[in-house]
Amino acid sequence: MELRHLRYFVAVADHGGITHAAERLNIAQPAVSRQIRDLEAELGVELLVREGRRVILSDAGRAFADRARAVLAASHAAVDEARRIDRGEAGHLRIGLLESASWSGHLPQALSRFARAYPDVRLDVVPMGSVEQINAVLAEDLDAAFVYRQENLVADALSILPLRMDNVVLAASADLDFEKDGPLDLDDIDGLPIVAFPRVVAPAYHDALGRALTAIGFDPVIVQEAENETTMLSLVSAGVGCAFVNSANMHRPPQNVRFHAVKGLSVPIEFLFVTRKSAGGLTQRLWQIVEGINAKKA
Numbered sequence: 271m272e273l274r275h276l277r278y279f280v281a282v283a284d285h286g287g288i289t290h291a292a293e294r295l296n297i298a299q300p301a302v303s304r305q306i307r308d309l310e311a312e313l314g315v316e317l318l319v320r321e322g323r324r325v326i327l328s329d330a331g332r333a334f335a336d337r338a339r340a341v342l343a344a345s346h347a348a349v350d351e352a353r354r355i356d357r358g359e360a361g362h363l364r365i366g367l368l369e370s371a372s373w374s375g376h377l378p379q380a381l382s383r384f385a386r387a388y389p390d391v392r393l394d395v396v397p398m399g400s401v402e403q404i405n406a407v408l409a410e411d412l413d414a415a416f417v418y419r420q421e422n423l424v425a426d427a428l429s430i431l432p433l434r435m436d437n438v439v440l441a442a443s444a445d446l447d448f449e450k451d452g453p454l455d456l457d458d459i460d461g462l463p464i465v466a467f468p469r470v471v472a473p474a475y476h477d478a479l480g481r482a483l484t485a486i487g488f489d490p491v492i493v494q495e496a497e498n499e500t501t502m503l504s505l506v507s508a509g510v511g512c513a514f515v516n517s518a519n520m521h522r523p524p525q526n527v528r529f530h531a532v533k534g535l536s537v538p539i540e541f542l543f544v545t546r547k548s549a550g551g552l553t554q555r556l557w558q559i560v561e562g563i564n565a566k567k568a
Contacts, residue, residue, distance in 0.1 A: 273345060275309040276338040278302050279317065283335040287325055354390075356551050362392035363552050366403035366415035370499045371541060374521040376433045377416045380543075380560045387559070391552060399471055399498070404428075407544055413553045418516075419540040421474045431543040431557065433564055438479060438537040439520065439529045441503055442512045446528075453531040456487055463493040463511035465502045478537050479514060486534040503527055 281291035282302065292299040310317050317331035327335060355361035363384075371377055381393060396412065403415035404422050416433075423430065440459060442448075448458050469476040483490060493511045496502045502513040507526045516539060520529050543560045545553050 271309065271312055273342070275305055275312075276342055278305045279309055280335060280338050280342060282306060282318070282325070283327055283331065283338075361552050362394055363413045363556060364394045364396065364411070365556075366396050366398055366406060366412045366417070368400060368403075368416060368418070369397050370516050370518050371416060371418075372397075373518075375518075376541075376543070376560060376563050379563050380556065383559050383563070384556050388552070388555065401472060404544060407546060410546070413549065414543065414545045414556055417542055417544055418472070418475065419542055420472060423542075423544070427547060429545050429547050429549065429557070431560060431564065433541045433543055433560070436539045436541055437517045438482070438514050438532075438535060438539070439517045440512055440532050441506045441515045441519065441527050441529055443506055443509050444526045444528050445509065446512070448530070453533045455533055459488065459512070459532060461491065464490040465494050465496060465505045465511040465513040466490065466492045467497060467499075467502065468495050471497055475537070475539065482535055482537045483514070486532070488535075 278291065278295065281295055282288055285291045285294050288302050288306070289299055292302045295302065306318060313334075315330045315334070316328050317334055318325040319328050319331075365381070367377055381395070384391070385393065396406075398406070400415075400417035400420050401422055403412060403417045404420055404424075406412040407415050408422075408424060408427060418436075440454065442462075448454060450458070467476065494505060496505060499513075499515050499519060502515060503519065503524045505511065506513050507524050514535075515529075517529070518541075523529065543557070545557060549557070
């Protein structure tokens, strides 16, 4: 059974016979009759009762006509929705973000521009870590993600747009007076209590930071761990310890926290926009917006 069978039958039901249906459909009457016979044969049900040159709906035909109209209406609605989504007039996107990178730069600009350009598209924004976001995009639980480069990036399956390079700074309580301006020396930070994050959160970044600290001769005394930089900065503000954090946090300094560069310490962190290579039309439109922002910043 095909949609044309339903369309022809509903036309017969709505217009009172095969002749009038053929006229409305602008096709030959024998073609309509053939399609109706094929439909009845497939169903094993008599849909039309023939009275001389007239045909009327059987009881089964009247019931089938109601269902067929609903199927045709649903198919029309599906086509309309697909076209609206393709034009950016409907649908929704699931986007992952990092809280530390959501206060300025590409991410808020891209979401703002997309919302203005496509006001009828719902944006579901989900905060989560980079590793989790990448896995969610690969699993099709997210359409796009703003992440820092991680080991689980699968280049064959993902489209990757580099956005910027961040680095590492020391976050310390404002009550901690280093008695100097400018970058800190190893002697300034040696022995400071450190709030860190578990390796499982971001293994590649964790290891890179460890190597960089070893290179400048710093052996961290870890007093507490936290799974995200928001919690780490809260602990720094409370005076629990200092923390090495992404420089993107400098755009939203918490109360009682100051950021300091450390001489010789560098852990470049590449910020990326990621989608599946098989991304749909709405995701591609968001990609174009992010790409446009990126071009202006270059």
